[in-house]
Amino acid sequence: MSRKRVGILISGRGSNMASLVDAARRDDCAYEIACVISNRPDAPGLQIARNAGIEAVALDHKALGTRDALDAAIHEALLANGAELVVCAGFMRIMTGDFIAKWEGSMINIHPSLLPLFKGLDTHEQALQAGVRVHGCSVHFISAELDAGAIIAQGVVKIGLDDDADTLAARVLPVEHLIYPAVLGALAEGRIRLENGQTVFADDDAASLSILATG
Numbered sequence: 001m002s003r004k005r006v007g008i009l010i011s012g013r014g015s016n017m018a019s020l021v022d023a024a025r026r027d028d029c030a031y032e033i034a035c036v037i038s039n040r041p042d043a044p045g046l047q048i049a050r051n052a053g054i055e056a057v058a059l060d061h062k063a064l065g066t067r068d069a070l071d072a073a074i075h076e077a078l079l080a081n082g083a084e085l086v087v088c089a090g091f092m093r094i095m096t097g098d099f100i101a102k103w104e105g106s107m108i109n110i111h112p113s114l115l116p117l118f119k120g121l122d123t124h125e126q127a128l129q130a131g132v133r134v135h136g137c138s139v140h141f142i143s144a145e146l147d148a149g150a151i152i153a154q155g156v157v158k159i160g161l162d163d164d165a166d167t168l169a170a171r172v173l174p175v176e177h178l179i180y181p182a183v184l185g186a187l188a189e190g191r192i193r194l195e196n197g198q199t200v201f202a203d204d205d206a207a208s209l210s211i212l213a214t215g
C-alpha cells in the first residue's frame with residue numbers, strides 16, 4: 001500500500017499533531033507524516049516531531065514579514081517534502097486565498113467547537129457564554145473563509161453545570177485526538193472528498209466517522 005504523504009502545520013503545543021504521528025506508526029495506516037511545519041520556531045510541537053524522527057521545519061512568520069511570504073515558504077516546504085495532503089493542527093495564522101486554492105480539497109483543519117457555532121478564538125468560553133448544552137470539535141476542509149469550509153466530522157461532548165473553559169477544553173481535546181486521525185485516514189484512502197463545496201463520503205464506513213459522541 002502506498003501511503004499518502006501528509007504535511008502538518010502547527011503553531012504550538014502539538015498534541016493533535018502527536019496523535020496523528022502516533023496513528024501513522026500503525027502498519028495499516030493510510031498516511032505517513034512527511035513533515036511538520038511551524039510558524040513559531042519555539043513551538044513545543046516541533047521538538048515532539050524531531051523526537052519522532054520527522055522532518056521539522058520552522059518558518060518564522062515575523063522574519064518572513066508578510067502573509068504571502070509565509071504561505072510561499074510553507075508551500076515550498078510542503079512540496080520539498082512531497083506532501084500530498086495538508087493538515088492544520090493548532091496552526092494560528094490566517095492563510096492567503098492563493099495558498100488555500102492550491103490545496104483545495106487536500107487541506108483540513110480541526111476546530112474546537114461544533115461549527116458553524118463559535119468560530120475564531122476562545123471557543124470554550126464562547127460556548128459557556130452562549131449557554132449551549134453540547135459542545136465539541138469539528139474537522140473541516142479549509143476554504144477561503146475562516147472556519148467555514150465543508151464540515152467532515154464532529155465530536156460531541158456534554159457541557160456540565162460545573163464546567164469552565166479549562167475543564168471543557170480538557171474534555172474536548174481527547175475527542176480531537178480520536179477524530180482527527182480517523183478522518184485523515186479516510187481522506188488518505190480517498191473515501192472522503194470535497195465536491196462542489198460539500199463533503200462526500202464514498203461508503204457507510206467513511207460516513208460513520210462523521211459523528212463521534214462521548215458521554
Ligand code: GRF
Nearest residue numbers: 013014015016090110111112
Ligand atoms: C486544538 O484545540 C485545536 O482544535 C485548535 O487548536 C488547539 C491545538 O492544540 N485548532 P494542539 O497544539 O494540537 O495541542
